[in-house]
Amino acid sequence: MRPVTLTLVAVFSFLVLALGALQIHHHSQYGHFVSLGLHADVTVSDGDTGIPGITQLIDAHLTNFGLFPATIERCEFVSDAGAHGVSVPYRLEQLDTGTHSWKTLFDTAGTYCRPYPLGIAQSKLVDKRLWPGQTLSIGSEATAARGKLKGEMVRFVIEADGREFPTGPYMIIEVGRGLPRSP
Numbered sequence: 001m002r003p004v005t006l007t008l009v010a011v012f013s014f015l016v017l018a019l020g021a022l023q024i025h026h027h028s029q030y031g032h033f034v035s036l037g038l039h040a041d042v043t044v045s046d047g048d049t050g051i052p053g054i055t056q057l058i059d060a061h062l063t064n065f066g067l068f069p070a071t072i073e074r075c076e077f078v079s080d081a082g083a084h085g086v087s088v089p090y091r092l093e094q095l096d097t098g099t100h101s102w103k104t105l106f107d108t109a110g111t112y113c114r115p116y117p118l119g120i121a122q123s124k125l126v127d128k129r130l131w132p133g134q135t136l137s138i139g140s141e142a143t144a145a146r147g148k149l150k151g152e153m154v155r156f157v158i159e160a161d162g163r164e165f166p167t168g169p170y171m172i173i174e175v176g177r178g179l180p181r182s183p
Helices: 002-030
Strands: 038-046 056-064 070-079 084-087 090-096 101-107 120-130 135-137 153-160 163-166
Touching: 038 153, 038 163, 056 153, 070 153, 084 135
Parallel strands: none
Antiparallel strands: 038 056, 056 135, 070 084, 070 120, 090 101, 090 153, 153 163
């Protein structure tokens, strides 16, 4: 009985340490802790957007921090350049400071996973498992180029598994310089 007990204690201790390390890492990257299950965040990177004065690319992504896989509908596509990709539906929202509510600026609902010129050549919707630790992305975009968003608070809402997963809000600091780094 003693070896079984020691093994269970060791496995439990390892899981607690692993979850603690995951929480510390996530907090250092994004400034908040994460609960078990699906969770959305954004990352910011430098990139050549082809748009004068805009150098920041934003990527919202959904990660499975749960203990079990989740089946997620996603779009598998081939771009007009022949690259294979995967995306999930989302919308971009802006905080209305007068009402303290979020208003939709852009929504992929009508165009999600449909071929369009200079973008997607072929596409199909598929249900696949998102395993623990695995991430799905909306794909990087130049959010600051979507309009007069300088100084505005925005967020992404990823739609998956019949639910909505909002990212944390972030402010677009300067259109010419893009967005701040991930908190």
